[in-house]
Amino acid sequence: MIREEASAKRTPKTIASAADLVIVGGGLTGACAAITAARAGMQVTLIQDRPVLGGNCSSEVRLWILGATSHMGNNNRWAREGGVIDEIMLENIYRNPDGNPLIFDTVLLEKVVEEKNITLLLNTAVYDLDKNTETESITAVHAFCSQNSTKYSVSAPLFCDASGDGIVGFLAGAAFRMGAESADEFGEKFAPDKAYGELLGHSMYFYSKDIGRPVKFVPPSYALQDIKEIPRYKTFNPKDFGCRLWWLEYGGRLDTVHDTEKIKWELWKVVYGAWNYIKNSGEFPDSENLTLEWVGTIPGKRESRRFEGDYLLKQQDIVEQKPFEDTVGFGGWSLDLHPADGVYSDQSGCNQWHSKGVYSIPYRCYYSRNINNLFIAGRIISATHVAFASTRVMATSAVGGQAVAMAAAIAKKYNCSPRGVGQQHLKELQLELWRAGQYLPQTHISDSKNLVEKAVSIDATSKLKLRELSGSEHWSVISHSVAQMLPVKGKVPAMTVLVEVLEDTELHVELRKSSRHFNHTPDVTFESKSYQLAKGRHEIQLDWSESFAEEAYAFVCFMKNENIKIQYSDTRVTGLLTVFNATNPAVSNYGKQEPTEDLGVDTFEFWCPQRRPEGRNIAFKLSEPISLFEPENIRNGFHRPVSSPNAWVADPQDKNPQLNIKWNEPVTISKLELVFDTDSDHPMENVIYVHPETVMPFCASEIGVYNCNDELVGSISDNHQTRRTIVFDKPVTTQHLKIRVKNTHANVPAALFEVRCY
Structure with missing residues (x-):
């Protein structure tokens, strides 16, 4: 039994x-940062004010x-983010292709708790926090857990604010x-006016479920x-x-920030009012058997504070x-602004404008310009x-x-500030990020410690010389232009x-490429051809x-013609795609982006x-083979297709493909890193979507590593990463x-993007 005498005041337990x-x-953001830093050898404390990880992507x-x-609604090919987030998304689709948000919670939590340094x-x-005003540095943060009635005081030389509203930066005076x-101010022509509004609002979602019998709904009084x-x-x-x-x-x-609870109540009012309308207006008879299964209890935030770094x-x-x-x-997401009035606005729910390809984000956006040991990450960056x-x-x-976590590891290594990492150790930071799977557009990376870069030769039992993709039974009308x-x-x-021509018609074909070799927007047309075709099947040589x-990628474009079917192939190859000039209204893609002002x-x-x-790819034959799938690609410095496949791809007839790496003299290898093709064009949405695969079809599943005596020294099985x-x-x-x-x-x-030996 515990018994304490009365006292004037008590303080919570403090650790x-x-x-x-x-x-x-x-x-x-914070979860990926914590995992990255922990793997880099840092002792990390991750503080989360909710019972689950994930924030807006949590259950x-x-x-x-x-x-x-x-x-997949823009022209950013092979653009899925790499590194830890890629690892999480692949694990989720492997375990959770049906998009259950509760299962995603477990995937993310497991990744964090498996790291013993967290x-x-x-x-x-x-x-609250403590701050040294002479050095303009944070020394400790103070936090409270309502579940165990405990205060925590955590000190560190480095801090990262990934809180969404920027509570640490705000308290520190950033x-x-x-x-x-x-x-x-910056010459931004898309900057909104006061009528449109200066902030994006919060959203709240609900789930419904068909239970197989009629369900009534009596709305709460606040609906x-x-x-x-x-x-x-x-x-x-x-x-x-x-x-x-x-x-x-x-x-x-x-x-x-401060009106979030008020906003939440208004969103509850809207959600339950909307459901009342769906159930009781009589306009939706197919909702008779639907019940309201789940409504969010906290809103998803889009915008609040943005902190200033050395670059905006x-x-x-x-x-x-x-x-x-x-x-x-x-x-690579669009410039995506929403009217400040949200559901009460008579304007479109969003106003999205895309760029022609992915864009770079500089390191100077990821730390505070005036708090010397504060990294900023997530939606609050500069x-x-x-x-x-x-x-x-x-x-x-x-x-x-x-990026922030890797910079923190380098800051610890050299005992320098976040700014000092960028000024003195930038190349090392970029190299470590590249090694961890981060893609850095228009950035050349060289890894002098990678023994594969020093190999005298790299060859294979076979390599793809792309001469044709054999035809299948699948034919499809050119209902949208296809390239x-x-x-x-x-x-x-x-x-x-x-x-196959269904009625006499004319086929138009164009050869295009992107105006920038690293992009995949076919905005330059080189040649156009037209063919008068009678009804029946035709073999056409272009x-x-x-x-x-x-x-660079050439786009052979077959322009829309619903009187023509074209033959497709069942063969899929790393670095090959068909793309369609169709629409995707979910991301404001209506076939063409045409601003009216x-x-x-x-x-x-x-x-x-x-x-x-x-x-599927189009079935075709080529007059000359494309020989860009060479074994040498594994050390070209890229680990995804950009202007070329950047992969070694074996010949499809090679049933036991083998990559051979040779040196002039024996080398000693402690670890081997391999990069596989997990289809970085696939967005892998973690909820709502049901995905047809748990392992990407391009991904090699079994690996055997042998030394010069043909002895097995390492292996991987059942790979999906x-x-x-x-x-x-x-x-x-x-x-x-x-x-x-x-x-x-x-x-x-079979294919491989990269092999690194250390």
């Missing part, structure tokens, strides 16, 4: 601790994770902005009584649920794809309101979390295809005179892939390394 890095905010909010891939404090909210800059107060009420659909209802938004006219990313940087010397991350409209999405934020993307250097080979001076964005067409099981590492129990000394690769998916040749 003091220290770490190398304190991360405040356990959303996707509490249930927003899908997206980034540069944008639902101390995780859930249900713990930071409310410079920040809230609201929209004027168009004049919105007249749904017609919402101008978009006619767009309600009883089949929509979860974050497909992203437009149930409110709060952009309020203080999106702006609209022009995104649209023009500006290269930065200190690139540490990338984005960006204007317009640029934030793109950088705010979770997958983009996650790569920022990884076969082909990697080319030199003269574009002639292509022969098979078509001869091109164009030659590409550098590696000067908003500082480009006019161009969208050519996007289809999701599997669709999205992009990056795998083999750490040898005893270092292997060999002059010849053999890597045998097996892909169990039919009609997909």
